[in-house]
Amino acid sequence: MRILHTSDWHIGRTFHGHSTLDALRDVLAVMTEQVREHRVDVVVVAGDVFDSATPAAACYSVLTDTLRAMADTGACVIVTSGNHDSAARLGFQSGLLRGGIHVVTDPASVGTPITIPDAAGPVHFYGIPYLEPALLRHLWPEARSQAAVMDRAMDLIRADLSERGGRSVAIAHCFAAGVEPTPHLERDIQQGGLDVVPLAGLAGIDYVALGHIHGRQQLAPAIRYSGAPLHYSFGEGDKPRGSWLVDLDADGHVETSWLDLPVPRPVVTLRGPLADILADPAHLPHESSWVCVEYTDTLPERDPMRRLQERFAFCAKVVHAPAVVAERSSRTYVQRVRSARNDAELVDAFLVHVRDGAGADESERELLAEILDERVRVEALA
Template sequence: MRILHTSDWHIGRTFHGHSTLDALRGVLEALTAQVREERVDVVIVAGDVFDSATPAAACYTLLSDTLLALADAGAQVIVTSGNHDSAARLGFQAALLRGGIRVLTDPAAIAAPVTVDDAYGPVHFYGIPFLEPALLRHVWPGVRAQRDVLAHAMDLVRDDLARRGGRSVAIAHCFAAGVEATPQLERDIQQGGLDVVPISAFDGVDYAALGHIHGRQTLAENVRYAGAPVHYSFGEGDKPRGSWLVELNAEGLSRVEWLALPVPRRLVTLRGPLENLLTDAAHLAAEDAWVCAVYTDTLPERDPLRRLQERFPHCAMVSHAPADARVDDGRTYVQRVRAARSDAELVDMFLQHVREGEGASEREAEILRNVLDERVRVEVLT
């Protein structure tokens, strides 16, 4: 059996204010072509199908079009809900979907797998939707965190599998121990402490298809994250996009292969003085990419985003990080002001404070001396 493991489509997510729907549609069309070319039997979408619990109508259209295209390509499709999805909204039309497309969002049905047969017999797919401990404590006594609810869910899976026999695949959406997260991106499930699920929780199945982490990761040969199909932040820019092609033989897991997906527009982070970013020929290749520009001038520049977009039309983010960062001497601004021995030093202290360490230039110091001297002359005359 050939299984395609994908996750974290996040339909409806924006990229620094720009819609990603068209880009995602193109990538999912490429994924559908891979399903047809590789003769995939089952496609798994491991949660975070939508980016919001209340997706716009266009998001539902893209999902419906893609699910139908995957089914037409010859695959059965199994979808679970993630922490960004509304399980109720994603699952409400599950009974109305055509045969071969299953949407699993009910924790009470974890031990009722979707079974798909191949030449070697049945393969049981256990869909574990995102499990919120606070909502399950009255149903599963004793659960307090993600590791508890996943452990309970997998116990249900193992108990059912012991009765049925055969090969098995678990689908879950969580932080598993050992993952490398993208800062400020994979939100809403905390990493650390009790919210991290140990890899051992997934013992007993032939393959665990995980979602939630946006970069591909292999925690064990049979426990993997596929990541998101498109880049949703500059922090992901160096992470490949694709999905895992998983093969099961008569004994269980036999082979796993990475299938790369096209990147609609590259993500590039440029760093240097603003004038260098605006003129250096070394940055020519970035002119058609999404650009995050970090300019290192000592002082903030006027309207840097507009100026950068004249060269890089897809510059989406600009930040100022002076190369000569201020060294903190431990004194507060008030303490520095009180230590000033003259009006000139007082003004210089203020400039250092607002300019992140840069005091008056030679020309500014000259103007400042002239102004202060003029003030003294006026005071003497009056």
């Protein structure tokens, strides 16, 4: 059986205030053609289909059109909910879709597979919707962490599988031990402590299709994250976009290959002095990219975003990241002000305070001296 493993579509997400809906629609259309071209039997979408619990109307049309187009290729489609999804809204959507499309959102269904046969026999697909421990105490009162609820879910799956026999695929949305998250991106489920799901808890299944991490990762030959189909942050810029093509043989062994997806607009971070970034011809290929600039000048520059967007129309983020940061004095600002012997030292104390330890340079001291001298002259004439 041939399976396409994807996840984290995040329909409706914005990129620094810009809509991604049209770009995502185009990328999902390419994915659908890959399903057709590679004669995929089953597409699994491992959670975070929407980016919000209250998606806009246009988001529903992207999902419905994509799932129906995938089903038109002859593939079955299995979708599970993630921590960004509203299980109720995503589950409601399932009632509007035709046969061959399965949407799994009810935790009570864990352990009951969607069984799809091929020439070698049945393959049992166990969808695990995102499991919030606080909302599952009526079902599993002893489970009070992500690890505990996932253990409970996997125990139910293994127990069911032992009775049915055959090959198996589990679909889950969680942090698994050993994963490398994108900093500040995969929010709401926290890596660390009780929320990490040990790999041992995912054992006993022929293939485990995971979602939640936005970069592809292999935790074991048969335990993988596919990542998101679009770049949703600058931290993902070096991570490829695509999905896993998984071939499951008659004995339950898997062979995997990676299918790249197009990147509608590359994501790049440029670092260096602002003047160099504005002038360097080496940055010519990035003029149509999403750009984050970390400029390393000692002092903040005036209106850097406007200046950068004159060259990089899609510059979306500017960060002042000085290459050298002046050593901070142990004295407080109040202490420096009180010890100032004249107005020039008073102004310098202020500059040190607001510019991360950088006081007036030589040209600024000369300018301050001229201004202060002129003030004294005007006051004397008055």
